[in-house]
Amino acid sequence: MNLWRLERLRLLRTGRWIALAxxxxxLGFGEPLLTRYLGQLLSGATGTGNIQVTVTRPQPSDGMGxxxxxxxxxxxxxxxVIAGLAFSVRANPPxxxxxxxxxxxxxxxxxPRLVTIAAAAAVxxxxxxxxxxxxxxxxxxxxDVRATATGILISSLGAVFAVAVTFLAAMILRGQVATIxxxxxxxxxxxxxxxxxPGIRNIGPAAFVALPKQLQLTEWRTDDTWATVVTLLxxxxxxxxxxxxxxxxxx
Numbered sequence: 001m002n003l004w005r006l007e008r009l010r011l012l013r014t015g016r017w018i019a020l021a022x023x024x025x026x027l028g029f030g031e032p033l034l035t036r037y038l039g040q041l042l043s044g045a046t047g048t049g050n051i052q053v054t055v056t057r058p059q060p061s062d063g064m065g066x067x068x069x070x071x072x073x074x075x076x077x078x079x080x081v082i083a084g085l086a087f088s089v090r091a092n093p094p095x096x097x098x099x100x101x102x103x104x105x106x107x108x109x110x111x112p113r114l115v116t117i118a119a120a121a122a123v124x125x126x127x128x129x130x131x132x133x134x135x136x137x138x139x140x141x142x143x144d145v146r147a148t149a150t151g152i153l154i155s156s157l158g159a160v161f162a163v164a165v166t167f168l169a170a171m172i173l174r175g176q177v178a179t180i181x182x183x184x185x186x187x188x189x190x191x192x193x194x195x196x197x198p199g200i201r202n203i204g205p206a207a208f209v210a211l212p213k214q215l216q217l218t219e220w221r222t223d224d225t226w227a228t229v230v231t232l233l234x235x236x237x238x239x240x241x242x243x244x245x246x247x248x249x250x251x
Contacts, residue, residue: 024128151212
């Protein structure tokens with residue numbers, strides 16, 4: 001069977017695509033709804049006591065900003081878990097032996113899997129963004145088209161970056177749990193920590209990941225271009241490094 005078709009079937013029949021689609025669509029439809037009725041929920045929760053909660057009328061940018069803010073964490077978490085399960089080829093020694101002895105070339109084995117997972121993550125992210133834009137338009141009014149479209153694109157590229165980091169971790173480590181833990185630690189700990197360094201504060205992956213929400217309130221800046229370029233280059237380095245490491249695997 002063709003390896004590209006095999007990876008598509010694996011994605012569909014294992015149900016991994018359901019987890020990806022569910023979290024992005026749930027947040028896409030849910031966050032604008034929560035933003036719209038947050039004031040009423042808080043007012044009802046305080047009752048008739050002395051506590052008063054004042055909430056300004058939500059704007060379209062609030063609905064999209066809430067989606068982009070939450071998908072940065074929850075969407076990335078699910079993406080890393082799905083990618084870690086898919087890329088940990090050596091976690092099952094008998095199956096790994098079959099793969100590595102029957103498929104000529106590690107790159108030929110891994111590239112279809114990498115592209116399939118990255119494409120699935122990007123499509124799920126785009127679908128979630130489209131759902132958020134639709135729900136925001138219905139409940140809060142139409143968001144800025146350019147900022148929203150750019151945010152959806154960047155959010156999808158952010159999912160691809162998470163897949164690339166997980167791919168490198170899986171090529172270095174053997175187990176699924178270790179791969180997922182290291183990838184999550186890199187994305188949620190190392191990347192924000194690096195953002196504290198003054199020289200790369202505004203041009204690193206952390207700045208890139210924050211762009212979709214930021215663009216709802218500000219215009220595109222030169223630093224944003226640099227953040228995009230740096231993040232995509234780092235993703236390419238992760239992929240290249242992972243493929244190089246795979247060529248040195250031992251059974």
